[in-house]
Amino acid sequence: MSTVYEDIVKFVASNLKCSICFEIFTKPVTLVCGHNYCQKCIKEYLKNAKRDCPHCRKDVSNSKLEINFTLCAILELQELGGRERWEQILTEVDQEYKAQQTGRTNTKVESLIKHLDWLKAEIKKTEDKLSAELNSNQAYEDGIGISKNLTSSLEASTSSLYSDAAICADTNSSLASGENQEQLSQPEEGSSQELVEEDPMDSDSLLEDARLPPSAEALQYNRNSAEAAPNAEFAELSFSPHLGNRRLSFLTESRTIKTQPSQQVRTSNGRFDDCQWMADQQFTGGRFYWDVNITGSTGWAVGVALNNLKHNERLGRTSSSWCLEKSSGQLIACHNNTKTCIKHSVPKSIRVLLDMTNGQLCFQSLCENLLELHSFQVDLATPLSPVFWLYGLSSNSLSFPRPYV
Incomplete structure (x- = not known):
């Protein structure tokens, strides 16, 4: 997701509040002057024998309350996550403002x-x-x-x-x-202000x-891994800049994908328009697995896709990609834009097991002894590559730990 697009989304979110209740619109209606309010809020306002618009003070006594279908469609935009996602964006905007002030x-x-x-x-x-x-x-x-x-x-x-x-x-x-205040605005080098x-x-x-x-718990985890994925080979993923969105970076030492602040965004364009990255690896046969720590992200998707995934296509929204994602606070499995809700709490780490021999993709929770969360039958026509998506409107990260030895 580009910086310009991020700013546009935040600007739209800031204009989805009713100026009477100061909450996100519920059944937005438009007055003759063009200003929008919650249907219930403006009705209560006009009941009190008031004739003017709360915003511009224009006489609206004869104004018919028309439903604003455009605002309704924006509020229910499922691709972004619906009303819950707009509320989350507004919360983040407020938090960013408060953070700048304090x-x-x-x-x-x-x-x-x-x-x-x-x-x-x-x-x-x-x-x-x-x-x-x-x-x-x-x-x-x-x-x-x-x-x-x-x-x-x-x-x-x-x-x-x-x-x-x-x-x-x-x-x-x-x-x-x-x-x-003067001392805090100009901290000394090495002070706690850093x-x-x-x-x-x-x-x-x-x-x-x-x-x-490595503790006894880690050793037991390795034994469970071997039992749950016999003959599966660990895949140490690598990431080339041209295969990812320009707002993302890969930290080699900590093996972490992170969203970058606006001032650190790469000038060169990447492969995807969204905050998405395809790994270098392409699997044509065999059984492989990789682990993903998701504790550093509020919104994410992990999965695989054929290597013909286009720059404007999102993981799980096409017939050639499969994923498990956290959306609106819950787990969802997605393929060809068909979503399946997973009735399980969001774990801290996930194992992705790709069995190219049998055409199966399996997602397991590393917190419950490799409990299976969901599995897909995948297309074996062309090579499959791991792909990852991050929610781009805040600081998010995914890390890829190596097995204990």
Whole structure:
């Protein structure tokens, strides 16, 4: 999705609010002066013996309330996600405005608190796992040492993040009271203000020190993987710029696809108009799998397509593409623009298993021991390539972890 298109969508969203109730239009009607309101809102307004338009003050006492079918069609635009997607866009526009006014301090504090909660849960999970293993392990003394080292490492990371959160909280307090505005507008190099300017969605840098080595859970995950996908080969995907939208970038070290801020968009055009990227790999036979971590994205689609997918075609909306996506807060399987709702919560990670021998594409949840979410029979006429879509109106990312060894 181009930057210009993104700005247009945001502008349209900002004009979908009723100026009486300040909510997104419900049954929008148009007065003789051309201004639009919710049908219920303007009726209540005119009931109070008022004769003028709330916006321009023109006499509308004899105006007939005409349904604005164009606005109704825009509000129900299913390709974008309907009313829920417009409400989400309006929320993001409001959040962006507030972030610009406050230096995004509040957002950063909330992000740090969430990561602290995550660390606490990881400490508890690690302690429980080690305790269970040590009870059945003869090397009890060695296990105690491992437990202490892991717990100490996590506690140190937690302490560091608590400190960062306190710094952000102090900064937020100063902004609210109006103190030290001149110092905050020109922070010294290396000060806590740099933390405020970071992308709140970029959790990699915040959690780098808290990553654990392969645990018993990871080893069990590998055993489950081998049982669920016998003879399947792991595919380490790669991405060439000419096969993706110019708003996307691939970070090789963290193996992550990310949407880029407007000022960092590539000048050269990519393959797709939407925020979509096709991997370099083309599969003609055999059984392959790849994993996708989706925790960094509010809207996404993962799947495969024939390599003739056109620049203006969206994954899952053609007869030559298949995908699993998160749309309007739920999981949906999509092929040839036919959508199937998946009655399952959105997992943190997904495994895509492509069996070219039998023509089957399967999506599995990595959070429930490779529970199958949905499967398709796919066309084997030409090579198939992995394709990924990201919601382009906010900062989103997908990462592709390697199996533990």
